[in-house]
Amino acid sequence: MPGKHINRLETRSGTFIDAIIIEGGLDEARYWHQNVQRPYIASSPNFRLDRNWNWPRLVRWLNTVELLAGRNTAFFQINVNTSLGSAFPVGQIFVSDGYPFFPDQRQPSIFLWFLAAAPADALRAGGLPDDLKLMRPLVDAAIQFSFQRGYDGRLTLHAAASGDRRNDIDLYTKYEKGVALIPYGKRSFLISWLRRNDGRYFYADEKCALDLTAKLDYLR
């Protein structure tokens, strides 16, 4: 159902939990920073690409940068219902509205700038199952926003490189195989004027977006 956001999440063990996609602001960014980022991501013993991210600053400043470039932004957060009835943020994305679509730059798309999912120990601390499936639902939030925006689900993103080959391959594989986005590859050296293509860009065209939407319809 294009344009309709999910309202539950699934665990790897096949159970479901109520969820909601909300539009975040600085309070939501700060809540994440205080309750997820600082205690669980910044100090994680495992590799995390988002270890140094600061969401309040990303949300505030990237919004300004994009606005001055003539693009709107949106910050989405997935919250779930804990057993105590409180809301707990389990993932979030920051997107830009109107980024040129790589395969046809005359068409606008939603550009997914940043995506973060709460680590397992943060979920456990929130009294939640620690095996929530989050990657696809987070990308789906951007795709549904693209449908709502009238972009037919067109989505673009760049799988950021960490410099560590194994982690870089892992993230690339998550987008390519896990989410089933289309790699842009190296087929054009320049993404746009003077924007070098490092081979880590992905996109969803309308067909791909509809396929991804259908795969998560059971969560809507």
Place this chain on the structure above:
Amino acid sequence: MNIALKNQDIGLFSESASERQVEVNFAIRLMRYVRGLTVAQIHRLVNSGEFNEIFPALDDEATRVPPRRFEDLKPFDYRNWAERNRIKE
């Protein structure tokens, strides 16, 4: 140059006209710098933490945000977003 931030509760510029002008000039210079970077370069800045040094905190990030009831959350309202962002359908 008239710049009004349209995103939810993200007010950036001061109300004082003189202070606002300084902030806007700074933001424009910053934008020119950032726009000169590729997406991959911006991602590197953010991943390395340099972004946090370039872009300062404008408010107290340590101010506690109280938890909310799940039932009090409102789902994303596209029409409201489009109206605030002056989208012409």
